[in-house]
Amino acid sequence: MIQFRFGLTPVKDIRPWGGETPSLNWFSLTDGWYDIEADGHDLCRYGDGTYVDYYVVRLWEDVLDGLPDALDPVPQDLVAFVAGDHSAWRSGVSPETEAAATWYGQHSLDMGYLRSTPHIRWWRTVGKESGADLTTVTWTDAQDEDHGRVTVPTSAFIDAVTAFDRDLFAAMEDRVTTLETTGPPPGVAIDLPHLRREQRDRATWLSRALGRTCDTDWAAVRAGARLLVPVPPP
Secondary structure, three states, X not given: OEEEEEEEOOHHHOOOEOOOOOEOOOOHHHEEEEEEXXXXXXXXXXXXXXXXXEEHHHHHXXXXXXXXXXXXXXXXXXXXXXXXXXXXXXXXXXXXXXXXXXXXXXXXXXXXXXXXXXXXXXXEEEOOOOOOEEEEEEEEXXXXXXXXXXXXXXXXXXXXXXXXXXXXXXXXXXXXXXXXXXXXXXXOEOOHHHHHHHHHHHOOHHHHHHHOOOOOOHHHHHHHHHHHOOOOOO
16 A cells, blocks of 8 residues: 655766766665655656656655654654644743654655645554554645545565565665666766765665664653643633
């Protein structure tokens, strides 16, 4: 029910980065398109039918950067807060509200670099009695026309991220190996030894992200949430 999809631009069609000598590196060689599919919805598809046209590694980096927070189970008494709409919060700044707002923001996927920004959030819950281990994904598109929510087993969410990582690195391995054989395109500089080192290093990032743990100050988050969210009238 969740899938990260992408395609890479042929190397000959990638615009090199500027400078006296145009160049390409590992990041720029991931130029292409990408999408997140959730419950049949394309979360990164624009109204004209096109997908996000950007460096695929940017999505991969942001997913991995937010993975430890996404996988840190949310206590039951904070589920309504993390799932709520921040536009309804009270105003006011304090160490507690900053802690709560920061924690809330860490469950959003950073897509502010796009021309039209969808709002995607995710969090994990583990049932105290049922033991159900679930991850919820919510989204609203930039035009506020498409919004939805899907809940899947956390193992399925991790599998989707793992498949994205595996497929991206398989595609980049082919790309790096080909460039090591053919050399860069005419007139373009590529540091091939560095490209290979970066390929090896980035291939370890997913395991590092899965191994990181969060050190959340739950008392501060709870206190801040109480200050931010209005109490409904009786």
